Amino acid sequence: MVNGRPRMLRGVAITSGSTRLAELAARIGFDAVWIEMEHAGTDFSQVEQLCMAIEAGGGIPVVRIPDGDRHHVLRALEVGGQMVVVPMINTAEQAAAVVRYGKFPPLGSRGFNLRSRGLLYGLNGHEKSFLKANSETHLFAQIETREAIDNLDAICAVDGLSGVLIGPGDLSSSYGRPGDFQNRDMILIVTQAIERAKALGKRVGIFLGPGPMLEAAMAAGCDIAFLTTDISSLVTSWTQLLHSFQTDDGVRPIRAAGHDNLSARVLK
Secondary structure, eight states: OBBOOOOOOOEEEESSSHHHHHHHHHHTTEEEEEETTTTTTTOOOHHHHHHHHHHHHOOEEEEEEEESSSHHHHHHHHHTEEEEEEEEOOOOHHHHHHHHHHHHHHTTOOOTTSSGGGGGGGTTTHHHHHHHHHHEEEEEEEEEHHHHHHTTTHHHHHHHHHHHEEOHHHHHHHHTTTTTTTOHHHHHHHHHHHHHHTTTTTTEEEOSSSSSSHHHHHHHHOEEEEEEEEEHHHHHHHHHHHHHHHHBBOOOOOOOOOOHHHHHOOOO
């Protein structure tokens, strides 16, 4: 508890598919580790291994699936995702479909499969396993468009949905201000969405680095923030390291693609 309310969970995203980095993130102290599927080449076998690594490090495995199709929701839960984020949920009907695919009766109609890793291979029997899954796995609708903001109250009214996750990138594009996370109007849109969702009893997350919008989101009651990705962190730290270590021929520019036969030049 911080100032009388549960502390905000801190998360990081793994887009490289590296199990070592996923475990490291959890061991360093990130509460939740996001496994990226929408914008990465990660398959479900890799997701299962990443879930194992995150749990070994003491973290919560979070899976953002490519979309809300049944097999994506179902398999993310079966391989061990404890929190599943579904992108581009714009209506209550789409949110209800996610619950239908991801929860066992009476909340939904999740497919009967007792021997998945997500159900601990059925070692507790089907009744206890299904009850545990319904109460301890969490479905989050990602709010990324103006339409989703307009329908937010209806989305949050869907029973079985644990919460919503604000995606400022696509959301800012939807409002014609792509990437402008310091814009006062965008900050207000985000904070009002958080306050509305919280008032309706939902948990709220956001994927955003430090800055004015994140500070405002925290003040509005955001429950979890995913602060960066492994690749973004490496780009920043490696670039800074390279630029801090200048050789006699200066700092070479970043090579976006292709090769200039460096070995032939340096090792001749």
